[in-house]
Amino acid sequence: MTEAVTTTRDGEIAIVTIDNPPVNATSFRVREPLHKLLETLAGDSSVVAIVLTCAGRTFVAGADIAEFGKPAQRPDLRDVIATLEAIQKPTVAAIHGTALGGGLELALGCHFRIADREAKLALPEVKLGLLPGAGGTVRLPRLVGPAMALKMIVSGAPVSADEALASGLADAVSESNLVANAVAFARDRAARGVASVPVRDRTGQIVGADLAAFDAEAAELAKKARGLEAPLACAQSVRNAITLPFDEALAAEREMFVKLVSGDQSRAQRHLFFAEREAARAPGIGKEVAPREIRRAGIIGAGTMGGGIAMAFVNGGVPVTLLEMNREALDRGLAMIEKNYAISVSRGSLSEDAKAERMALFSPTTDYADLAECDLIIEAVFEDMAVKKEVFGKLDVVAKPTAVLATNTSYLDVNEIAASTSRPQDVLGLHFFSPANVMKLLEIVRGEKTAPDVLATVLGVAKRIGKVPVVVNVCHGFVGNRMLSARSDDAENLLLEGASPGEIDQVFTGFGWPMGPFQMYDMAGLDIGWRNRKARGQLAVIADRLCEQGRFGQKTGKGFYRYDNGSRTPVPDPEVAQLIEDSARERGIERRAISAEEIIERMLYPMVNEGTKILEEGIAARASDIDIVWTNGYGFPVGKGGPMFWADLEGLPKIVERLEYWHGRSGKDVFLPSALLKRLAAEGRPLSGYIVATG
Ligand code: 3HC
Ligand code: NAI
Numbered sequence: 001m002t003e004a005v006t007t008t009r010d011g012e013i014a015i016v017t018i019d020n021p022p023v024n025a026t027s028f029r030v031r032e033p034l035h036k037l038l039e040t041l042a043g044d045s046s047v048v049a050i051v052l053t054c055a056g057r058t059f060v061a062g063a064d065i066a067e068f069g070k071p072a073q074r075p076d077l078r079d080v081i082a083t084l085e086a087i088q089k090p091t092v093a094a095i096h097g098t099a100l101g102g103g104l105e106l107a108l109g110c111h112f113r114i115a116d117r118e119a120k121l122a123l124p125e126v127k128l129g130l131l132p133g134a135g136g137t138v139r140l141p142r143l144v145g146p147a148m149a150l151k152m153i154v155s156g157a158p159v160s161a162d163e164a165l166a167s168g169l170a171d172a173v174s175e176s177n178l179v180a181n182a183v184a185f186a187r188d189r190a191a192r193g194v195a196s197v198p199v200r201d202r203t204g205q206i207v208g209a210d211l212a213a214f215d216a217e218a219a220e221l222a223k224k225a226r227g228l229e230a231p232l233a234c235a236q237s238v239r240n241a242i243t244l245p246f247d248e249a250l251a252a253e254r255e256m257f258v259k260l261v262s263g264d265q266s267r268a269q270r271h272l273f274f275a276e277r278e279a280a281r282a283p284g285i286g287k288e289v290a291p292r293e294i295r296r297a298g299i300i301g302a303g304t305m306g307g308g309i310a311m312a313f314v315n316g317g318v319p320v321t322l323l324e325m326n327r328e329a330l331d332r333g334l335a336m337i338e339k340n341y342a343i344s345v346s347r348g349s350l351s352e353d354a355k356a357e358r359m360a361l362f363s364p365t366t367d368y369a370d371l372a373e374c375d376l377i378i379e380a381v382f383e384d385m386a387v388k389k390e391v392f393g394k395l396d397v398v399a400k401p402t403a404v405l406a407t408n409t410s411y412l413d414v415n416e417i418a419a420s421t422s423r424p425q426d427v428l429g430l431h432f433f434s435p436a437n438v439m440k441l442l443e444i445v446r447g448e449k450t451a452p453d454v455l456a457t458v459l460g461v462a463k464r465i466g467k468v469p470v471v472v473n474v475c476h477g478f479v480g481n482r483m484l485s486a487r488s489d490d491a492e493n494l495l496l497e498g499a500s501p502g503e504i505d506q507v508f509t510g511f512g513w514p515m516g517p518f519q520m521y522d523m524a525g526l527d528i529g530w531r532n533r534k535a536r537g538q539l540a541v542i543a544d545r546l547c548e549q550g551r552f553g554q555k556t557g558k559g560f561y562r563y564d565n566g567s568r569t570p571v572p573d574p575e576v577a578q579l580i581e582d583s584a585r586e587r588g589i590e591r592r593a594i595s596a597e598e599i600i601e602r603m604l605y606p607m608v609n610e611g612t613k614i615l616e617e618g619i620a621a622r623a624s625d626i627d628i629v630w631t632n633g634y635g636f637p638v639g640k641g642g643p644m645f646w647a648d649l650e651g652l653p654k655i656v657e658r659l660e661y662w663h664g665r666s667g668k669d670v671f672l673p674s675a676l677l678k679r680l681a682a683e684g685r686p687l688s689g690y691i692v693a694t695g
Pocket of ligand 2: 302329382383387410432434
């Protein structure tokens, strides 16, 4: 292994380079030599200024997340930064790639920061359930002001080099030759004898800061935290930077960091960080499998999903041929796409020029022959096997031999669709989630015959268009919708036995979900499920009755809730309460108070159970893949790490015991614990970390 930290000289300027692939995290192997080196350079009179830079693709992208939860090794990052900050000669951070978390904190320990034109700077610790723990919350407000620091730290979102320059976070932007420019900058500052004021001593932005305005902003952000501790700690810590002396604020920041890092929420979010990266590696698809080149995508169907999927590709810079049945449907789809972009323009997140550029990437058509130039074709037509087969039959004729053919089906058998073509090896499922231009999850459904290079191709495409891919195998509803069915299996009984939609939804939002199941049904529309149930001869007492009354949810202004005057705010409806009571009476069910605990046991435990059945059948490759599906596609709270991670927190033996209890009462299959769940519970082993291949 090469040295993690080296120094070279450009005359009287020392250039310190960190080289710790892949992302130059401040692991112990960086901190120890860096600390020593800085001490040496501080006392070396032949050095007049120091430039701190990184080798490889990025500046330091943070503390080493893999070290969290292990015994701390000194020097820690705070020691390194304190030594750096105390140096009495100009120090300049030369930032390329991403300066994230501990990386940006290290840069804040320098007197100056020069950012490469493409650099991104952020304190994203909040996404790991943490706050910046090496002075970020105390130093950043001193440079950019408390308001911007609060926004950056609570959101974790990056700023560009230009934004960094405008806000005072960066002192210069380098168009090219970053290190040479940083050296010239350092030499100039040293030659001019400019007093280098460390960030800790720059109080201009915080003295006299408007604390009331800050508190109002922090209160707004707190409302969005949904039970997560980290955003609140971030806000408190930035507030401390205004109200407390530097060292006290720093100590308070550390205290909060230590508390958060050992808590369940951060453990859960760190689990998700690594799980997401693991999910992007499909078993059996290594670097030796060369992906096919994707220069143009074809999307069939410009409805809800097709339009969103097309936008996702265009947003990722991939031109799209968009096909519809007729001109009218095509125009409708394009108008919806244009409207969505116009909303982004009105919100200021997209410029008019960027909108025009994106619209220019669409080639609308009604002629299948135009799909011949597409490298990846995704079908998003009606959920009907006959229609899908007809579409794939046409693709069989027009698609180029190297094209990947995908279906966005929610439930249909991908193997059957593949078998309807002459080239099943090129076919797979790409299950996007609505709205497809926003939702991160992409369930990649591997058919029995899907070729390895097809899988490698779509994994690469997913990254290009900003999606989080999870590879799953074929079954009804795949991973997400199959577990969703298990979650709702007993919901109607809960209503009949005494719970209201509002009570159940409140248990869910209290748990951290963005919305409860009944709000979700109303949003998605109750008619789709009703149509499916009728086709299969299935029954859902309450939902069917609502639909018979034309209550299809938000789109008709009434569903499980009422929506007054086109509003999207659900209002409990006495008519629904009456309907539920009547239905219960007709069935001789005596209604009673239902506790939050019971709701969780009867809705979330079956979901966990179904997840373990999915693992038993090898539909998902790892328990952590299921967590990624649920946190990215269905709003499972990240602070609980996904259903499999949460099941361990809850305790597998308890889950088995309660499932058996409810199975005894209802006889329902969803409550029958899987053999895997029972085995892990009996052996005292966790679900998280479970890998199908190794058991
Ligand atoms: N620590 C340890 N490993 C890290 C890491 C980190 N901070 N950041 C990335 N990695 C690893 C990934 O796990 C991955 O490993 P793998 O190849 O074995 O799966 C590898 O680096 C490459 O990462 P990505 O696949 O994510 O590569 P990308 O190029 O897509 O993204 C990145 C690079 C933008 C740097 C992204 O990895 C990222 O966002 N990293 C996390 C940044 C972060 O959260 N930093 C804050 C850490 S907490 C902190 O600093 C606390 C401090 O305040 C004290
Ligand atoms: P939609 O009804 O909004 O859109 C379907 C579009 O396909 C319509 O615009 C229709 O004109 C077009 N179409 C039908 N047959 C066609 C053909 N032969 N050639 C070209 N275009 C044709 O439906 P939606 O919701 O977009 O669903 C599409 C697919 O995506 C379905 O398979 C559905 O199960 C799946 N899906 C839907 C999700 C959702 O939340 N709506 C989520 C994930 C998947």
